[in-house]
Each structure stands twice: as structure tokens, then as C-alpha cells.
Amino acid sequence: MIEENENTDRRKFLKFGLLAGGVTLATGLGLKSGILGKDSESTGKKVKLLTADGQLVEVDSSHIKHHIAESKITALQAREGIEGKKFVMVIDLARCANARKCVEGCQTMHHKQPPVEWIKVKKMQDAVSLAPYWMPQPCYHCDNPPCTKVCPVDATFKRKDGIVLIDNERCIGCRFCMAACPYNARSFNWGENWGTAIDTAKTDKTDACCSTYSPETSTPGKMGTVEKCDFCPDMARKGELPDCVTACPNGTIYFGDANEDIVTNGDETVRLSELIKKRSGYRYLEELGTEPRVYYLPPVNRQFPFEEDTEIHNTSES
Amino acid sequence: MNHCRKNYSPSIPMKVVAFLIFLVLQLQSAGLRAQEEKQADIKLTFAQTDSTRTCKATVTSNNISVKEIEVHFYVQSMYALLPIGDAVATDSAGEALAEFPMDLPGDKNDNYVAVVKIEEDDTYGTVESKGNVKWGVSVKENENEVWGSRSLSASREKAPMYLIVVSNLIIGVIWGTIFYVIFQIFRIKKESRLLKK
Amino acid sequence: MNDTNIHAGAEHQSSLSALEQQEYRQEMRNVVLHPLRHTGTLARVWIAILAIIFLFGCYAYYIQLRDGLKVTALRDYASWGLYISNFVFFVAISLVGALISSILRLTNFEWHRPLTRIAEIIAVAGIVFAGLIIVVDMGRPERVLFLFTHGRIQSPIMWDVIVVSTYLVTSVLFLYIPLLPAIALCRDVLTEKPKWQRWMYKFLAMGWDGNEKQWQIMKKSTAILSVLVIPLAISIHTVTAWLFATTLRPGWDSTNFGPYFVAGAFQAGTACVIIAMFIFRKAYSFEKYITELHFNQMGKLLVLLCVVYAYFNVNEYLIPAYKMRGPEAKLLNDLFTGPMSPIYWSVQIFGMAIPAFVLLFKRARRPIPLTIIALFVVVGAWFKRYLIVTPILLHPYLPIQNVPANWATYFPSWVEMAIVAASLSGVLLIITIFSKFFPMISIWETLEGEGIDLEKMDKKK
Numbered sequence: 015m016i017e018e019n020e021n022t023d024r025r026k027f028l029k030f031g032l033l034a035g036g037v038t039l040a041t042g043l044g045l046k047s048g049i050l051g052k053d054s055e056s057t058g059k060k061v062k063l064l065t066a067d068g069q070l071v072e073v074d075s076s077h078i079k080h081h082i083a084e085s086k087i088t089a090l091q092a093r094e095g096i097e098g099k100k101f102v103m104v105i106d107l108a109r110c111a112n113a114r115k116c117v118e119g120c121q122t123m124h125h126k127q128p129p130v131e132w133i134k135v136k137k138m139q140d141a142v143s144l145a146p147y148w149m150p151q152p153c154y155h156c157d158n159p160p161c162t163k164v165c166p167v168d169a170t171f172k173r174k175d176g177i178v179l180i181d182n183e184r185c186i187g188c189r190f191c192m193a194a195c196p197y198n199a200r201s202f203n204w205g206e207n208w209g210t211a212i213d214t215a216k217t218d219k220t221d222a223c224c225s226t227y228s229p230e231t232s233t234p235g236k237m238g239t240v241e242k243c244d245f246c247p248d249m250a251r252k253g254e255l256p257d258c259v260t261a262c263p264n265g266t267i268y269f270g271d272a273n274e275d276i277v278t279n280g281d282e283t284v285r286l287s288e289l290i291k292k293r294s295g296y297r298y299l300e301e302l303g304t305e306p307r308v309y310y311l312p313p314v315n316r317q318f319p320f321e322e323d324t325e326i327h328n329t330s331e332s
Numbered sequence: 333m334n335h336c337r338k339n340y341s342p343s344i345p346m347k348v349v350a351f352l353i354f355l356v357l358q359l360q361s362a363g364l365r366a367q368e369e370k371q372a373d374i375k376l377t378f379a380q381t382d383s384t385r386t387c388k389a390t391v392t393s394n395n396i397s398v399k400e401i402e403v404h405f406y407v408q409s410m411y412a413l414l415p416i417g418d419a420v421a422t423d424s425a426g427e428a429l430a431e432f433p434m435d436l437p438g439d440k441n442d443n444y445v446a447v448v449k450i451e452e453d454d455t456y457g458t459v460e461s462k463g464n465v466k467w468g469v470s471v472k473e474n475e476n477e478v479w480g481s482r483s484l485s486a487s488r489e490k491a492p493m494y495l496i497v498v499s500n501l502i503i504g505v506i507w508g509t510i511f512y513v514i515f516q517i518f519r520i521k522k523e524s525r526l527l528k529k
Numbered sequence: 530m531n532d533t534n535i536h537a538g539a540e541h542q543s544s545l546s547a548l549e550q551q552e553y554r555q556e557m558r559n560v561v562l563h564p565l566r567h568t569g570t571l572a573r574v575w576i577a578i579l580a581i582i583f584l585f586g587c588y589a590y591y592i593q594l595r596d597g598l599k600v601t602a603l604r605d606y607a608s609w610g611l612y613i614s615n616f617v618f619f620v621a622i623s624l625v626g627a628l629i630s631s632i633l634r635l636t637n638f639e640w641h642r643p644l645t646r647i648a649e650i651i652a653v654a655g656i657v658f659a660g661l662i663i664v665v666d667m668g669r670p671e672r673v674l675f676l677f678t679h680g681r682i683q684s685p686i687m688w689d690v691i692v693v694s695t696y697l698v699t700s701v702l703f704l705y706i707p708l709l710p711a712i713a714l715c716r717d718v719l720t721e722k723p724k725w726q727r728w729m730y731k732f733l734a735m736g737w738d739g740n741e742k743q744w745q746i747m748k749k750s751t752a753i754l755s756v757l758v759i760p761l762a763i764s765i766h767t768v769t770a771w772l773f774a775t776t777l778r779p780g781w782d783s784t785n786f787g788p789y790f791v792a793g794a795f796q797a798g799t800a801c802v803i804i805a806m807f808i809f810r811k812a813y814s815f816e817k818y819i820t821e822l823h824f825n826q827m828g829k830l831l832v833l834l835c836v837v838y839a840y841f842n843v844n845e846y847l848i849p850a851y852k853m854r855g856p857e858a859k860l861l862n863d864l865f866t867g868p869m870s871p872i873y874w875s876v877q878i879f880g881m882a883i884p885a886f887v888l889l890f891k892r893a894r895r896p897i898p899l900t901i902i903a904l905f906v907v908v909g910a911w912f913k914r915y916l917i918v919t920p921i922l923l924h925p926y927l928p929i930q931n932v933p934a935n936w937a938t939y940f941p942s943w944v945e946m947a948i949v950a951a952s953l954s955g956v957l958l959i960i961t962i963f964s965k966f967f968p969m970i971s972i973w974e975t976l977e978g979e980g981i982d983l984e985k986m987d988k989k990k
Contacts, residue, residue, distance in 0.1 A: 093487070095479075098440055099410070129933055136930050151927070160777055162485045166686035167675040171487050174479040186675055187598070187668015189608045190686055196777040198925050202608060202668065205599035237597045238668025255411055271410050274444075275437050278412035285414065285436075299926060302777050327931040488681040499682055499691075506695055509757055513702055516750040517735055520709065520743050524736025 087251070092181070092229045095173030101245050102176070103152065103259075104268040104277055104289060107313040110135070110148040111264055112323055119261030120152075120243070121211070124233050129328035130201055130209025132243040133258050137323065146320050147313035150266065152258065153178065153199035153243035154298070154306030161191035161200070170240070176272070176307050177245045179229040185239035192240060196302055200242040203235045210235060245269075255280060264317070272307075372398055374448050374461035385432040385467055389422070389448045393456065397426025401450060405430040408445040408462070416446075438468010543980035550981045557818065557976070558714065561968040564813045565719060568965060572812070576961055579954040586951015589944045590665060598668055600944045606929055607922050607939035612666035614914040615949050618797070619659035619956070620693070620769045621790070621910065625798025626652025626700050627762030630707075631755040640826045642974040643818045646967075647805045649704040651798070654959035656697045656765075658952045665948055685775050688768045696761045703754045705733075706747055710973045713737035715966075726966070766794045773917070779856035780921035783849075789841040796834040796881075797910035803827050803903035805960070807896055809969050818970050821896060828894030831903065835885035842881065860924040869920055872912055880909015 112135055120126070120133050132152065139146040155178045162172050169184035170191055182203075192200045201209070227234060230247045246256035259269045260280045270277030270286060277286045289295065295309040313320075375390045387405060391398040401422050406413035420428040438444040443466050450459040482490045521527065543550060564572075593600050603610050629648035633641035664670050680687045716730035737743060770790035773781040783789075806827065810819045849857045850865070864873045884902045887893045893902065919939050923929075929937045941949075963969075 129931075129936070131931070134931065136928060138928070159485050164684050164686065164775065166681055166684040166690070167672075167679045168488045168681050172479070172485060184672075184675065184679065185669065186672045187670075188666070188686060189668070190684070190772070192605070192608045193773075193778070193922065194776045196926050198606065198927055201605050203597075204604065205597035208597070208599065236669075240668075250410075253410065269411070273437060274409045276407070276409035276412070276414045278409070280412075283409065283412040283414045285433075304777075329933055331933050331935070484683045486683075488679065488683075491682045495682055499688075503691060503695075506757065506761070509753060510695070510698055510702065513706070513750045513753055513757075516746050517706065520737065520746050521735040523740065523742040523746065524738055525740060526738045527736035 086226065087228060087230065092179065093171055093173065095175035095177060096247060096250060097174070098273060099175040099250070100272040101155070101247075101250065101307065102270060102272040102277065102286060103245070103308040104286065104295060104311060105150055105308060106266050106268070106279075106293070106311040107147050107149060108311060108316045109264040109266040110150055110313075111318055111321070112137075112148040113263055114327075115261040115263055116150055116258035116267060119257035123246070123257045124231075125211045126209050126235075127211040128209075129331060131328070132201065132241070145313070147316075148320070149298075149310070150258070151197065151199070151298075152245075152308065154197060154304070154308045155245060157305035157307060158303055160194040160196065160302075160304055164190045164194045166190065173247075175247070175250075177247055179244055179247070180232065180240055180242065181229045182232075182236040182239035182241065183227065185236075187238040187240070189240065196299060196304065200240050203237050203239055203241060206237045208235065208237065370455055372401070372450060372453075372456040372459045374403065374450070374459060376446060376448055376461055376463040378446070378463065378465045378467070380467070383434070385434060387416075387430050387432055387446055387448070387463075387465075389420075389428045389430075389461070391422050391426045391428070391450070391459075397424075398422060398456070399424050399426055401426075401453060401456070403428045404449045404451055405432075406447040406449065407432075407436060408447050413447055432467060435469050436467065437470070438466070442466050442468035442470055444468045543982075545981065547982070553979075553981060554972075554976060557970075557972055558718070560814060560817065561970050561972055562715070562718060564964060565715065565966065565968065566721075569812075572961070572965075576958070579958045579961065582954040583951045583958060586948045586954070589947035589951070593665070593944055593948070594670070600942060602935070602939055602942045602945065604932075604936040606925065606932070606936055607919050609666075609922060610919050610939055611915070611941045611945045611949050612662055614918040615911075615952060616659050616662045616666070617769055617790075617914045617918065618911050619655045619662065619952070620765055621655075621794035621914070622798045622801045622907075623652040623655030623659065623696070623700070624762045624766055624791070624794040625802055626703065627758045628795055628798060629802060630703060631758045631762075634755055635759075638826075639978045640823055642978040643815075643970045644802060644806065644823065644827075645707065645974060646704070646969050646971050647809060648798075648802050649700060650960050650963050650969075651801055651805060651956075652700045653697070653704055654956040654963075656693060656700060657959065658956050660693060660697065661955075662948075662952050665952075685768065685771045689765075689772060692761065692764045692768050696758075696765045699754060699758050699761055703751075703758055706750050706754065707971055707974065708967060709735060709737045709743075709747055710739065711968045711971065713739065714968070714972070729966075763791055766790045773921075778921055778925065779854070780860045780924065783845060785841065785845050789845050792834070792838045792841045793910065793913065796831070796838045797907060799827065799831050799834055800903035800906035800910070803831065804900055804907065807900040807903075809964065810896070813964075813969065815970060818975060824896045824899050825891070825894045828888050828899045831899075831906070832885060832888040835881055835888070835906070839881055839885055842877065856924070856926055860920060863920060863924065864916065869916065873916060876909045876913045876916065879905045880913060881906070 114135055116133050117131050117135060121128070121131065124132065126132065133150055135148055135150045137146055138149045155172075155176055157172075157176070159172055159178050162170050162178060165171075166188060167184055167186055169182070169186070170178060170180045172178050187202075189202060192198075192202060203209075227236075228248070230244065230251075232241055232244045235241050246254075249256055255269055255278070259267045259278075262279070265279040265281055268277040268279045268282075268284070268286075268289070272286060275286045276283060277289065278284070289311070290309055293311040295311050297306045297309055300306075370393060372391055372393045375392070377388045377390070379386050379388065389403050389405070391401055391403065399422055402419045403422060404419050405416040407416060408414075416432055417430050420430055422428045432446070436444065443464050446463050446465050448461050448463075450456055452458055479486075480490070482492045484492060484495075545553060601610065601612075626649045629641050630645045634645075664673055667673065676687065676690050680690070682688075712730055712734045716727070716734045719727070719730070722730075767787040767790065770786040774783060774786035776782065803824070806819050806823065809815055846861070846864075850861050853861065863869050884906050887902060888899070893899065923937070923939065
């Protein structure tokens with residue numbers, strides 16, 4: 015009898031232990047999947063983000079997507095543009111803190127490397143007595159573009175959706191458009207693989223980006239032609255925002271379709287007309303009559319004070 | 333020896349453990365059931381008067397109205413959802429109203445998609461409902477007309493007419509004269525008595 | 530040679546007897562054809578030097594084709610540099626063909642007659658290399674035909690291509706048609722020349738035998754071209770000026786640019802002709818035909834053109850300086866007192882103000898002083914074109930930040946300098962080689978102006 019009891023006790027203990035362990039495990043798994051949802055791949059790298067109400071949070075960097083340029087459209091489609099859209103950008107100068115993530119995002123996507131920048135972040139100080147501020151400057155895709163006017167071979171053109179693109183299969187490299195642009199938005203490919211991050215270009219997962227050229231991807235670049243910010247129309251065709259918009263940790267850049275009157279910076283979505291009106295949006299060098307499609311919101315009620323840059327960028331050509 | 337007792341009756345600690353296990357399992361499946369079973373439906377109705385446009389969201393769960401639950405109203409756009417007003421809690425009838433702006437643009441058929449969501453509710457989770465509504469205001473400017481019209485910035489086929497006419501006129505007159513002069517050179521050759529010999 | 534009445538028309542009869550006229554004609558032919566018969570050592574050395582410079586420039590261009598425009602000092606801000614300013618310079622000097630051959634002819638300034646060929650060959654050589662240097666500046670020169678297959682008429686570059694090619698054709702015709710009697714002369718007289726050269730004269734002479742009908746056709750064609758080439762010449766430099774004036778940049782955004790460039794072009798071209806006059810006169814012993822009178826007249830013309838150009842400069846620089854509008858202020862300060870000021874003031878003073886003043890005195894209009902002053906004017910004109918192109922590009926509206934140091938400045942690289950030197954030597958080569966095959970003085974025009982009878986061509990030697 016005693017032997018049996020002992021055995022029973024042991025059995026009981028084992029049963030209890032196994033059951034308890036199993037239940038804990040099951041509960042734990044069940045709770046986790048029930049509450050948290052599917053597990054996402056995390057890179058382990060953390061990036062700081064500013065939410066709409068001014069909170070700083072840390073997010074895994076896999077959530078900041080770096081997209082790959084790809085496009086499989088016809089030449090006519092590239093010249094006409096996406097039907098029914100009229101892309102517009104709003105840049106909130108009250109939020110720009112010279113993080114330069116927009117610059118990096120754009121360069122990553124188009125396989126560019128310093129000193130070539132298609133979106134530039136400049137310290138602006140209109141006069142010595144006026145306050146300095148950081149100003150990101152992409153191409154403005156003007157509605158009265160001085161650049162498309164002067165191109166002798168129709169290599170740069172304005173599309174229905176407002177985007178101004180360059181066809182580097184047509185460009186003869188005369189650089190008249192660069193002279194004509196008052197905002198210095200354009201860059202030139204001065205040599206083979208000029209400002210190109212060749213390594214990433216070669217190891218890119220979708221080979222499409224670097225073998226099938228389209229004016230919509232602006233990649234790969236061609237020696238002796240002009241290139242510039244293109245508002246990422248290949249991303250728009252996939253319903254994705256340009257890289258500079260999503261890369262900014264402060265949500266400085268808004269992008270959207272003016273026909274819908276809605277712009278978003280990835281987190282906040284607002285009506286374009288309301289945003290401009292409420293925040294006194296303006297366009298840079300409006301008096302030149304170029305009619306840019308990028309609006310700026312003045313640097314008032316800044317979320318953080320102006321800070322000088324801590325390092326000098328792009329000091330060398332390679 | 334027979335190891336099986338004839339009358340198997342668990343001891344008290346064993347019973348407690350078993351009960352605990354049962355409870356945990358029940359809670360877990362209740363949680364799962366909550367995600368599957370406690371389902372809420374949102375029905376959208378749209379009403380328009382002269383100066384207002386309202387969207388009414390009726391939240392029901394198994395045909396019972398759900399009160400005091402927060403719903404969010406949005407309009408779908410290309411990249412994101414535009415929030416309309418703040419979150420509204422359903423009233424006792426399970427209804428929530430939101431006023432939509434009168435001047436929101438739509439697509440080419442003046443439609444846009446209104447989206448109503450319950451977001452991460454404890455009981456019902458995330459529920460979404462969409463509805464097409466023809467409240468879109470037509471976009472004033474016909475872009476294709478601007479793009480297709482002749483201008484200095486346009487592509488080569490769409491050059492301004494005055495430019496095409498004047499430049500071709502000038503080129504025609506001048507090159508016509510040049511060809512005339514070249515022709516005169518051959519006339520000189522013709523008039524040559526040397527070559528006729 | 531008697532002191533001809535410079536305002537005499539073709540109807541003026543010479544006071545020489547028939548025999549004296551014939552002697553005069555024969556002597557002139559001998560003198561003018563002498564350079565075609567003999568090439569001295571100096572000429573050979575000159576041609577050799579020019580050829581070496583030209584070939585080195587071709588090598589530099591090969592480097593540029595192989596490695597891309599990065600071998601120049603051009604970068605995203607100073608995207609137009611020496612090639613473009615050189616292009617503007619060449620277009621400028623090629624206007625003089627129209628001035629001397631056409632405007633002076635139509636206004637009955639008879640003293641222009643011995644100078645027409647020099648002016649025309651400078652014009653042709655200038656415009657040929659203007660076209661070539663512009664292709665050198667292109668990033669993808671193999672696509673130059675796109676200008677014709679995909680050209681946009683809205684673009685000022687298209688206008689420039691059209692006008693430059695039209696002017697080239699017209700200038701070649703304007704050089705060639707009055708040259709016909711001279712080619713015929715070469716065909717008949719230069720029998721010792723190699724076969725291919727004789728064939729060339731025969732082919733180009735178009736059977737010219739000096740009969741009444743041919744003279745009629747030739748003179749009528751020349752008259753038509755005279756009228757045609759004036760608006761064309763004014764157009765080429767106006768349209769070239771519009772390459773800059775149609776942009777929004779401070780410094781280029783000026784309504785004054787068209788006339789400003791044209792005035793500068795006439796001035797620079799005239800100075801070129803003076804230098805060429807001096808060299809040919811000395812090297813080919815043309816003293817009897819290009820006389821001190823001609824230098825005097827050209828000197829007066831140069832003064833006039835310098836004064837007109839100074840007037841346009843005042844308008845172009847004084848008025849913006851009075852206002853000192855924001856974006857222009859930085860540029861003007863750089864030009865007047867900043868890093869560009871040595872070049873700026875040298876050009877304005879030595880290239881324009883001093884010539885305009887000094888040439889008012891007859892002593893300065895003698896051959897040697899005039900040629901020296903003309904040299905200053907030409908060099909000043911070349912640097913002036915540079916001041917018009919690159920400094921403006923280095924003063925954009927937006928601040929230049931976050932770029933390598935060499936992107937914010939411009940000093941030409943060896944490739945650019947070699948290619949520009951090659952283009953200059955190419956122009957001189959064309960002129961020199963032309964002068965070895967064709968007479969540099971228009972015999973019939975000069976004789977006509979003297980009132981000497983234009984006899985029929987000798988069939989025998």
C-alpha cells in the first residue's frame with residue numbers, strides 16, 4: 015500500500031508538473047498570438063520617431079521601409095503620367111530638424127551616394143536679422159516649368175499628374191535645363207556611375223530596377239545626362255509614398271494627390287487645402303511664376319529650436 | 333499487482349490544480365471566442381440635406397445594438413485614410429453620426445469611399461466597414477486640358493501655334509532665298525562658254 | 530597708286546590709261562597670288578604650331594569622350610564654363626562677315642572692298658568652330674541628331690541651331706560667290722599646282738569665264754546675300770544671347786541682352802579683322818591694297834563700336850548696381866570688388882574704355898598701334914564672354930551648401946583649356962589654309978572700286 019501511494023504521489027507530481035507546464039505554455043502562446051497578432055521580422059535596429067502629438071518613440075527600423083525602384087510601363091505611359099492624379103508635396107519647416115533621413119532614403123532608393131543629392135536640406139537664413147531654419151528642397155515639379163521650356167529635344171517633360179520627369183535615353187546633355195532652373199534642383203551625371211552606389215545597385219533584389227530603365231525610376235543613371243528628384247511615380251503606381259516622406263522621423267514631408275485634396279506624411283492625414291490655409295503655406299520664390307507643386311509651412315511654433323549642423327557633409331566627390 | 337484502483341478519486345490538491353487548469357483553458361478559449369464570436373457589424377447610412385452631409389454608423393452585434401463604443405470616421409484616399417472629425421461613441425441605439433464636409437473632392441465619378449472603423453476595441457477588436465457615396469465635389473480644373481493644350485512648356489507636338497507659324501515662315505523665306513542663290517550658281521555654270529566648248 | 534576717292538562707286542572711272550590699268554591689274558594679280566605660289570618658312574612654322582595645338586586638343590577631347598565631362602572643372606553649379614563662353618565668343622566674331630561684306634557694301638563705304646574676303650573667312654571659320662565647340666560641350670554628343678529628329682521649336686537652343694546653321698550656309702555662299710572670278714583666275718594661272726588642286730579650282734569655278742551674263746548673275750546673287758545676311762547676323766547673336774536671357778537667373782534675367790551681345794559682337798569682330806589685316810598685309814605684302822587709309826577707317830569704325838558697346842555695358846551694369854537687388858547684389862559685388870574684379874575691370878578698361886578713347890586720335894589709328902589696341906579688344910572680348918557665363922551660375926538664388934569645395938568654384942581643367950586652345954588654333958588654321966589656296970583680297974571688287982576696267986579673263990597665262 016505504501017508503495018502504491020508513493021508511486022501515486024510521484025505520478026501525481028509528474029502529472030501536475032507536466033500539466034502545469036503545458037498549460038502555462040499553451041496559455042502563454044495563446045495569449046501572445048491573441049493579443050499581439052502576427053510576429054514581424056525585426057532587424058534589431060531602433061529608430062526614433064516623432065508622433066503627431068510630439069512624443070518620441072522608438073521603432074524597429076524594419077518598419078521604416080526602404081523601397082526599391084522598379085517600373086514596367088510603356089514609354090507613352092511614362093510620358094503621359096498616372097491618370098487622374100495631381101501630385102503635391104507639403105513640407106513643414108516647423109518640424110525639420112536636419113535629420114537628413116529624407117536625403118538618405120532618396121539616395122538608397124535610387125542607388126545614389128554623396129555628394130549627389132536629389133533632395134537637399136539647406137540651412138536658410140533669409141537675412142542676418144532673421145531666424146535660420148532647415149529647408150528640404152526636392153524638385154518642385156513646377157506647373158510653369160522653366161526647365162521643360164528650354165529642353166531642345168523633349169528629354170524633360172511635364173506629365174498630366176504634375177510630375178516633371180527626365181528621359182535619359184533622350185537627353186543630349188546640353189544642361190540648359192540646369193541653367194534654367196532657378197532652384198538648382200537638377201544634377202548631372204558627370205562620369206560613368208557618377209554618384210552611384212554601385213555595390214547596392216548590383217545586389218539589389220529586384221533586378222528590374224537596374225536593367226529596365228524607365229523615366230519613372232530615374233535609375234540607372236546614364237553618363238552625360240541630367241537627373242533629379244522624380245516624386246517616385248513608380249511607387250505611386252504601387253500605392254506607396256516616396257521614400258523621403260516615409261523616412262523622415264519627424265513627419266516633415268506630406269505627400270498626396272491634390273485632386274483628392276488629401277496629403278499624408280505616413281502617420282497623419284490631412285486635407286491639403288486646410289493645411290495650407292491653417293498653417294499659411296507658401297511656395298518658394300513664388301514671384302518667379304514657376305508655380306511649384308511643393309508648398310512650405312513656415313517655421314513658426316517650432317517643435318524644437320533650431321540647431322546648427324554638427325558635421326560638414328559631402329566634402330569629397332567620391 | 334493491479335495498479336489501477338477500483339475507485340479512482342483524485343485527491344484535493346489534484347482537484348484544485350485540475351480546476352485551475354480548466355479555468356485557464358476556458359479563459360484562453362474565451363479570449364479566442366471573443367475574437368471569433370463577439371462580432372460587431374457596422375452599417376452605414378448616408379443622409380444629405382442642403383447644407384449638411386451626415387453619415388450614420390449603426391453598430392450591432394448579433395443583431396443587438398452596441399452602445400458606448402467608439403467609432404472613427406474616415407475617407408479613403410490614395411495613400412491613407414483621412415480622419416473626419418473625432419471619434420464618436422455610439423448612443424443608446426448603437427448609432428454614431430459624423431458630419432462630412434461639403435467640399436471634399438471625389439474620383440472622376442464624384443464618388444469617394446467612406447470608411448468607419450472600430451479600432452482595437454477590447455471586446456470587438458478592429459472592425460471596418462466601407463461605403464461608396466457620391467458626395468465628391470468635381471475637381472474644377474480639367475488637368476488633361478491643361479496638359480494637352482499648346483504651350484511653351486509642352487512637348488514638341490504641342491508647341492504654340494504662333495511659334496510654329498512664325499518660325500516656319502521665317503525659315504521658309506530665308507532658306508527659299510538661299511536655295512535660289514544656290515540655284516544661281518548652277519545658272520552661272522550653265523552660262524559658261526568655257527564648259528560648252 | 531593714286532589716292533582714290535573712297536566714296537566712288539563702280540561707275541567711277543580711273544584716271545589711268547588703258548595700258549596703265551592693265552599693268553595695275555597684272556601687278557595686283559601677281560601680288561595677290563604670290564602667297565598661293567610660295568609658302569615661306571614662317572608660314573610653315575605657324576601652320577605646324579597650330580596643327581600641334583589642334584591635335585593636342587583632339588587628344589583632350591578623346592579623354593573627355595572616354596571619361597565623361599568630369600574631366601572638366603564643370604560641376605552641378607558651374608554647369609556651363611569655358612566651352613560655352615568660347616562658343617559665344619566665336620559666334621560674336623563671326624558677325625563681322627556681315628558687317629564688312631554687307632553693311633559697309635550696302636552703305637557704299639568703298640574702302641571695305643579689299644577687306645571683304647578676310648572678314649568673310651573669319652566669319653566662316655568662327656561659325657564652324659562655334660558649332661563644333663557646342664558639340665564638345667554636350668554630355669552625349671552621339672545624340673546630336675536628336676536636335677533634328679526630336680527638336681522642340683520652343684527651345685532657344687533649337688533657335689540657335691537653326692540660325693547658326695543658316696548663317697553658316699549663307700556665309701559660305703557669301704564667301705564663295707564673290708570668290709568665283711578669283712577661283713577662275715587660279716584655275717587659269719596656277720598651272721604649276723598639283724593635279725588635285727587644279728581639279729578643285731576647275732570644279733569650284735563653275736565654268737566662270739567672265740562673260741556678261743555670269744557677272745550679272747553673280748552680282749545679283751551677291752546683292753541678295755548682302756541683304757539676307759544682315760538680319761541673319763543680328764539673329765545669331767541675339768538668339769545666343771537669349772540662351773541666357775530666357776532663364777530666371779539674376780545676372781541673366783535682363784532685357785538688354787540681345788542688343789548688348791550684338792554690339793559686343795561687332796566690336797570684337799572688327800578688332801579681329803584689324804589684326805588679320807595687319808598680319809596679311811605684312812606676311813603677304815599687301816601694302817598697296819590694304820593701306821594706311823584702311824587702317825584709319827577701321828580704327829574709326831572700332832571707336833564707334835567700342836562707344837556703342839560701352840553704352841550697352843553701362844546699361845547692363847550701372848542700372849542693376851544702382852538698385853542692388855538682393856540676388857544680383859552678391860554677383861555685382863563679386864564683379865566690382867570681389868574675386869572677379871581684376872578680370873572685370875581689366876576687360877572693361879583695357880578692352881573697351883581705353884580703346885574707345887585712344888582711337889579718337891589719328892595717331893592711334895596707324896597700323897601698328899591700331900593692331901595692338903585691337904589685340905586688347907579681342908582678348909578683352911574673350912574674357913568678357915567668360916564673365917557673362919560662369920559667375921552668374923555660381924550665384925544662384927539658393928545658397929550653395931553641403932558640396933565639395935570644387936563644386937562652388939570654377940577654374941578650367943587642362944582638358945578644357947586644351948580643347949579651347951585647339952578651337953582657337955582651328956579657326957586660325959582654317960583662315961591660314963584658306964589663304965594658301967584662295968586670294969585673300971577680292972581682286973575684282975578692289976579693281977571695281979578703283980574704277981579700273983574689269984577685262985575678260987585671259988585664256989592663256
